[in-house]
Amino acid sequence: MSTILEVEGLHASINGQQVVEDVSFTVPATGITAVLGRNGVGKTSTLRAILGLIDRGGEVRLAGERIDGLRTHRIVRKGVGYVPEDREVFGSLTVEENLQLAVRQRQPRRELVDALFPDLVQRRRQMAGTLSGGQQQMVSLARALINDNRLLLVDEPTKGLAPLIVDQVADALEEASATVPILLVEQNLEVVRRLATDAIVISGGRVVHTGRAADILGDEELTHRLLGVGVAPATGGAR
Amino acid sequence: MSTLVLVLLTGIGLGALYFLVASGLSLIYGLMHVLNFAHGAFLTLGAFMGFEVARRLDSTSWWAFAVSILVGGLVGAGVAALTELALIRPLYERHIEQVLVTVGLAFAAVALYEGIWGSDPIYIQAPAWMRETTGVLGAQVPNTYWVLMAAATALLISLVVFLRYTRFGTIIRAGVENRAMVTALGIDVRTAFLLVFAIGGSAAGVGGVLAAHYTGYVSAHLGSTLLIFAFIVTVIGGLGSLPGAAIASVMVAVLQQFANYYLGGTGDIIVVVALAGVLLVRPSGLLGRRFA
Numbered sequence A: 001m002s003t004i005l006e007v008e009g010l011h012a013s014i015n016g017q018q019v020v021e022d023v024s025f026t027v028p029a030t031g032i033t034a035v036l037g038r039n040g041v042g043k044t045s046t047l048r049a050i051l052g053l054i055d056r057g058g059e060v061r062l063a064g065e066r067i068d069g070l071r072t073h074r075i076v077r078k079g080v081g082y083v084p085e086d087r088e089v090f091g092s093l094t095v096e097e098n099l100q101l102a103v104r105q106r107q108p109r110r111e112l113v114d115a116l117f118p119d120l121v122q123r124r125r126q127m128a129g130t131l132s133g134g135q136q137q138m139v140s141l142a143r144a145l146i147n148d149n150r151l152l153l154v155d156e157p158t159k160g161l162a163p164l165i166v167d168q169v170a171d172a173l174e175e176a177s178a179t180v181p182i183l184l185v186e187q188n189l190e191v192v193r194r195l196a197t198d199a200i201v202i203s204g205g206r207v208v209h210t211g212r213a214a215d216i217l218g219d220e221e222l223t224h225r226l227l228g229v230g231v232a233p234a235t236g237g238a239r
Numbered sequence B: 001m002s003t004l005v006l007v008l009l010t011g012i013g014l015g016a017l018y019f020l021v022a023s024g025l026s027l028i029y030g031l032m033h034v035l036n037f038a039h040g041a042f043l044t045l046g047a048f049m050g051f052e053v054a055r056r057l058d059s060t061s062w063w064a065f066a067v068s069i070l071v072g073g074l075v076g077a078g079v080a081a082l083t084e085l086a087l088i089r090p091l092y093e094r095h096i097e098q099v100l101v102t103v104g105l106a107f108a109a110v111a112l113y114e115g116i117w118g119s120d121p122i123y124i125q126a127p128a129w130m131r132e133t134t135g136v137l138g139a140q141v142p143n144t145y146w147v148l149m150a151a152a153t154a155l156l157i158s159l160v161v162f163l164r165y166t167r168f169g170t171i172i173r174a175g176v177e178n179r180a181m182v183t184a185l186g187i188d189v190r191t192a193f194l195l196v197f198a199i200g201g202s203a204a205g206v207g208g209v210l211a212a213h214y215t216g217y218v219s220a221h222l223g224s225t226l227l228i229f230a231f232i233v234t235v236i237g238g239l240g241s242l243p244g245a246a247i248a249s250v251m252v253a254v255l256q257q258f259a260n261y262y263l264g265g266t267g268d269i270i271v272v273v274a275l276a277g278v279l280l281v282r283p284s285g286l287l288g289r290r291f292a
Helices: A043-050 A072-077 A095-102 A110-116 A133-145 A163-176 A189-195 A213-218 A220-227 B002-032 B039-057 B062-091 B095-117 B143-165 B167-177 B179-183 B189-215 B222-237 B242-262 B267-281
Strands: A003-014 A017-028 A032-036 A055-062 A080-083 A151-155 A182-185 A198-203 A206-212 B133-136 B139-142
Touching (some): A003 A043, A017 A043, A032 A043, A043 A151, A043 A182, A072 A080, A080 A133, A110 A133, A133 A151, A133 A163, A163 A182, A163 A189, A189 A213, A206 A213, A206 A220, B002 B039, B002 B139, B002 B143, B002 B189, B002 B222, B039 B095, B039 B189, B039 B222, B062 B095, B062 B189, B095 B222, B133 B143, B139 B143, B143 B189, B143 B242, B189 B222, B222 B267, B242 B267
Parallel strands (some): A017 A206, A032 A182, A032 A198, A151 A182
Antiparallel strands (some): A003 A055, A198 A206, B133 B139
């Protein structure tokens, strides 16, 4: 299977504090690859390091081309869309201005975005800061989907959202993944189970497991040991 | 009544001058988080270059005045852009070093200007109308104040239109809010930094030419004096807030003029007291974003 992203020996720090130790993995050119792990293990930092938003070292290749020496805006222009944790929409700008700011190509994918998020169509002139959390997440996703990207980095898109909105966000990601591979950081394992084909598990700033998402989430013992969720199997003693 | 009107209108005129300087400071801080102490040096250079051009044409003609304004604006923009490229850009995210380098540049610039033009004030000439007054409700208001008000109003409208209706304006507004996210949308935010520095420098350069007409002279220290008040109104208005800078400019200058006239020349002290009061009650300024 061809890969869109290769990460080799990635390490990163924030204010001198090491947040990613030595991360290596590949992302297939199709489908959704989930990045899993307990809170604070470096999942978000890994995405931010790939994008050059924090100080980093190691090798990152996008479709075979080294991008680890590039500035963030150049990496994005190579076709990497980013949906950050906590949405980070520009609250003092309208929905339309948020979208316009993200457009990098002559013919943006307006129809796709409008079809995925019809609620935003009638809120174009509304200040993004006055939207609900779910609507802001749609703006954040729409900014990434409005361009023809080669890879999307999506960070906890369902965090803090109501169940109905979680379904809508998952629907949008599922539809988007038909045209672009996605590297998804997600804590909601139901969403991961539904969307992800592959999974990478990070612990202590390192990759500790990779495999099919269904295999990892289907193994109760593995899920408990790596992610700290679910009930520990009765046999096997303390770990 | 006429005295009240005169003090009020000259206060608004002085506020207009403060805004010409403070607008650039506020924009630069808002987007780049740089306290630019060299801003006064841009103003002074604009004033000197405007003076040099005007005296070579005919200082008393409107033509020379218009050209001096244009030259002041262009020189201010040029030197500010050069400063951003050569001194500020290599120090991105190193805010203390950026402040130090702008302080150093400010001192060096004054020494340079004194070396070229001397340390004494150079008195300038203006079109005849600017030396006259216009009667308003019995008050004779110097016409220079109307020019200052017109220039500041034009600048404010231009900036609002630019920020609201152009792509670069949208980038700047977004950058003020979240610079990292702007780059994560594939935008080279450094271009916006350069543009903001150039716009701020241009406003300072124009302000320098008009400040020279306000005081009647140019000197190497013209910018340093105005910079103090520009910083005060920028802080009172809220660092990074353009409307805040506009409101605070007028408020501070009117307060200053009233205190100077009715409280025995205590305008400067009153302004500092007002600054302390605002910082105590509302540290983020009138329209600034609250500190987390």
